[in-house]
Amino acid sequence: MEIFVFFDVTDRQAERLREIAGTDTLHLHRGGGGGSSAALATCEVALGNVPAEWLAEAPALRWMQLESVGFNDYAPLAGGPIADRIRLTNLAGFFSDPVAQSALAGVLALYRGIDRLVDLRREGDWLGEGLRPRLRTLAGANVVIFGRGTIARRFEALLAPFGCRVTLFGSDWTGADLDEALSIAEVVFCVAPGTDATRGVFDRDRLAVLPEGAVFANFGRGSLVDEDALADALAAGRLAGAVIDVTLQEPLPRDHRFWTSPNLILTQHTGGGSDDEVDRKIELFADNLDRYRRGAPLRGLVDLSRGY
């Protein structure tokens, strides 16, 4: 069997991939973009997000392990002969823990004044005592999580020791229920996928439902939120803060209001990142390759027709 790797790795990681491949032939296509698909023609398995247009020239390919959760690029293949021939697996759940930790880090930073203290240190300014009445704790806070996937549930798990009252909304959410929960929310964690059904959920009217002093965190997609309305609410001091991992445009345009909105922590789509990210992806591939060889069910099999 031949395995095509479309994925940037270090020498050490390449060594590990060879170990995983064993007697199978490994084709390392390093460098990501560009390059040739020649070696792909005879490969049965691929690791990495091989460009969709190359797949027509990969007649031997039977399984591709993506290195992302999203698979929008391959959605146009749904129902066609390529999708019929090649199984796709994604990294569903892979980023749950790092994203949930980044979200908690951001929210706790706002609650405990970490962002403010970073600024104060740069300015050489000691506020000390004077800052204490402005800090809050998460103890018993009303938290609304918009999303019910693995990240949402991991965030809920991290909140458990804080004794928060948590309400999750999955794809069966209704505007009335959501508004009712939001009207008493102290923290909102938005982590739903970007689909037609979630576009603009947090528009100006819905953000206005949030009580004074609420904190809004978005680790879902930028399309879910009216960014201008959010910037207005922060500028007016109506919301106490925001943690924003995803924006409509990334990188964020230089003149975007989020660069200067008060009490906004911009995490620059790093939520899923970690120093062991690539190593963990390789080990996940190793596990799935073992399943593939044994004919066992693959983890993370995607349904192209769902689109996310």
Add this chain to the structure above:
Amino acid sequence: MEIFVFFDVTDRQAERLREIAGTDTLHLHRGGGGGSSAALATCEVALGNVPAEWLAEAPALRWMQLESVGFNDYAPLAGGPIADRIRLTNLAGFFSDPVAQSALAGVLALYRGIDRLVDLRREGDWLGEGLRPRLRTLAGANVVIFGRGTIARRFEALLAPFGCRVTLFGSDWTGADLDEALSIAEVVFCVAPGTDATRGVFDRDRLAVLPEGAVFANFGRGSLVDEDALADALAAGRLAGAVIDVTLQEPLPRDHRFWTSPNLILTQHTGGGSDDEVDRKIELFADNLDRYRRGAPLRGLVDLSRGY
């Protein structure tokens, strides 16, 4: 009965105190420092840290509820007639949750790059992708907690969902055991009281035991740590970061290295702070006053001879 309140409160909080006092007479001594102890002479109960030198002129006083955990100022009274006459209660455990939350906020901020992202936003700089391999998660981290009091245990509880391996050291710690645990520690949370036995525990030699990339957090007392050695370890990049709530001198002197040490979050002794701090202190007093009236055991009774 007369009650002396040596404690800054708002009008609303004064109202609540009157409600708690009921038919008892309340003497509100607002403004903290200075002022007269005249009203104290006839009071049986006091709320707040009444200056130790006033207590000789408070013959009717039987119980004083401190508004702090520490009671060093009253230690010289140990064994004398005043300590014999007046019971002292402190706020043991009161700050556990806010301090533990601040400590977790600081450590998570370092792990997830929040401090760096705050700086990047100020500079209008988008790193995004490039930052991800520099982030870490707390999943399964080796954590050493130096301290075994309520804050230590609360911090341990907050860590539970992260699956960390936590080792606590109480007053029975030995240098050999501590060094062994520190040699594989990824996070050190120092939260022991400042006593003769803990002074300089984290000296230059012991900080050198920590592995490359460890994060050091001090929410105990500044006296526990060799600040210059810590600043050296941060400057050399040997430690990945530090979260410092307490320092030898507070406010931190303007020329102190901690103002500019890389990857240091200086929380300026705000760890115990929260917007409901005074309200919570008043409710704790209400509960203890009820116990006092009923002759029930008081919460937080201190042993002056222990010194902390």
